[in-house]
Amino acid sequence: MNLELEDFSYVNEIDKELVEQFIASKNVKKYILGINKLTKSVLKHVEVDGIIDDFTRVQRSRKKEILQIEEVEKDAIILWTSTGSPLEVKKRLDLEGFKNISYLAFYRYCPFELVDPPFIVDFKEDFRANSSEYFETYKLLADEKSKEIFKKVLNFKMTFDYSFMEGFTNSFEEQYFDFEIIPRLKNISFFDGGGYVGDTAMQVIKHFADFKKIYLVEPIEANIKIAKRELAEFKNIEFLECGLSNKKATLSFNEEKSFSTIYGSGSQSIKVDTIDNILNTQSIDFIKLDIEGAEQDAIEGAKKCIEKDTPILAICIYHKAEDWYKIPQKVLSINSNYKIYIRHYMEGIFETVMYFIPNK
Numbered sequence: 001m002n003l004e005l006e007d008f009s010y011v012n013e014i015d016k017e018l019v020e021q022f023i024a025s026k027n028v029k030k031y032i033l034g035i036n037k038l039t040k041s042v043l044k045h046v047e048v049d050g051i052i053d054d055f056t057r058v059q060r061s062r063k064k065e066i067l068q069i070e071e072v073e074k075d076a077i078i079l080w081t082s083t084g085s086p087l088e089v090k091k092r093l094d095l096e097g098f099k100n101i102s103y104l105a106f107y108r109y110c111p112f113e114l115v116d117p118p119f120i121v122d123f124k125e126d127f128r129a130n131s132s133e134y135f136e137t138y139k140l141l142a143d144e145k146s147k148e149i150f151k152k153v154l155n156f157k158m159t160f161d162y163s164f165m166e167g168f169t170n171s172f173e174e175q176y177f178d179f180e181i182i183p184r185l186k187n188i189s190f191f192d193g194g195g196y197v198g199d200t201a202m203q204v205i206k207h208f209a210d211f212k213k214i215y216l217v218e219p220i221e222a223n224i225k226i227a228k229r230e231l232a233e234f235k236n237i238e239f240l241e242c243g244l245s246n247k248k249a250t251l252s253f254n255e256e257k258s259f260s261t262i263y264g265s266g267s268q269s270i271k272v273d274t275i276d277n278i279l280n281t282q283s284i285d286f287i288k289l290d291i292e293g294a295e296q297d298a299i300e301g302a303k304k305c306i307e308k309d310t311p312i313l314a315i316c317i318y319h320k321a322e323d324w325y326k327i328p329q330k331v332l333s334i335n336s337n338y339k340i341y342i343r344h345y346m347e348g349i350f351e352t353v354m355y356f357i358p359n360k
Contacts, residue, residue: 003138004151008124010159015105022046022077022101023110029073033089034081035066038103041115042079052078074098079106083118085170086162087347104160119318119349123157126321133325140328142339142357143181149342153352157321168347175345176200176288176314177207181355183312185285187212191275191311193244193298194218194290198227205234212236215278219243219270244291245272246300274301286312293319299330306334313338313356318349331356 022030023046032039033052042048050067069092072078078100082089086102093100107114127134134154141147155164176182188208192200195216204214214237218224224241231237243251250269275287275298284305289295295315305311313331317323328340338356345351 003135003154006155006158006164008128008158010161012105012159012161012163015101015161016109018077018099018101019106019109022079022106025077029076031067031072031076031078032081033069033078033093033100036081036083037115038081038083038117042081042103042106045110045112045114048079049076069096072098077101079103083348083350085347087165087168090162102160102162104162108160117349119320120157120160123154123321127154127158130322130325133329137325137328137340140332140340142341146340146342149344149352153344156349162348165347168344170347171345172199172351173203174343175351175353177203178343178355179207181341181343181357182314183357184208185312186210188285189213189215189283191215191279191284191287192217193275193288194292194316195223195227195239197223198230200288201227201231201237205231213238215240215284217242217244217278219272240273240278241271243270243272243294244275244289244298244301245294246274246297248273248277274298276302276304279305283309284311285309286314288314290316295319295323296326296330299327299334303334306331310335310337310358312358313354315354315356316352317342317354318352324354327354328356 021028030046030048031050031052032042032048035051035053039051052067052069052072074097076098078093078098080089080093080100081103090100090102104117107117138147138150141150152164156162185208187210189212190204190208192214195201195218198216201214201216204211216227216237217240218227219242221241224239228239245251249272251272252269287302289298291298315327317327331338337359339359341355341357343353343355345353
């Protein structure tokens with residue numbers, strides 16, 4: 001089967017040369033665009049002439065001046081560390097004539113030990129060991145759009161080259177509610193796994209005004225408080241402050257902004273429960289899961305309701321490489337009466353969703 005995939009020997013010669021210049025050249029100005037932990041990682045190894053951040057009010061960073069893009073020399077090299085809107089950042093820099101490289105390119109071609117970029121570095125080893133499993137997932141996909149997205153995202157994971165992500169946009173309102181594939185149900189019962197501050201619940205209310213019930217499940221107390229405040233006017237929303245797993249337990253939890261992870265060592269502990277326990281035989285129409293890498297365990301903890309109700313499932317698969325094949329395997333082993341789709345809702349690595357749509 002020809003999936004038109006690149007391989008791990010892929011080299012973007014332009015990016016590689018710019019990385020070498022960024023490290024070694026004494027004759028060119030060097031700047032980093034963005035202030036985050038990736039920026040700090042680069043600064044441990046390379047002396048730069050300044051930090052660019054058009055959106056900050058901070059004027060100094062480790063004795064480096066904070067600049068706006070208009071203040072930077074046109075012959076400089078800019079290394080950008082954005083993970084949220086990388087294509088937008090690159091497009092702007094290209095239009096303004098700047099030579100520029102992404103953090104991913106720098107990570108790939110430099111000799112330094114850097115902070116790992118999120119949700120991508122585990123792919124190489126996993127794909128080499130389990131390529132046949134990925135091909136099996138590809139064969140399960142129900143439409144050509146899913147297959148094209150599959151190839152684009154895997155090529156990006158393989159190459160660290162954002163050119164393979166061209167065409168994707170940050171389209172959060174469509175995420176989980178992609179009516180190209182989602183049927184419009186009446187009186188829906190919706191399970192919001194990873195409810196955050198209620199943003200998904202608001203979309204449920206917008207698209208399914210006659211909803212029967214929403215279960216909003218979120219492990220972080222501060223987020224639950226915001227969600228309750230934002231959704232106070234609506235009835236039939238049950239707020240549950242817990243995580244999701246395949247058993248009822250207390251687990252370690254690391255909260256580090258958007259790179260949260262459950263399990264392993266952690267500064268916090270959270271209670272987790274299963275979807276089956278929470279629902280307690282109540283029927284469910286739609287389950288959404290974006291729970292920082294715990295999706296597989298949550299599926300195991302939802303066996304009864306998936307088998308009984310055949311709900312729509314919208315499950316994020318970007319946290320772990322193996323999710324691309326283990327999640328469909330787990331779901332179909334419980335209930336095979338599904339068509340499978342993949343959609344992607346962000347310019348970068350985040351927000352790849354696998355949908356399981358019940359066969360009519």
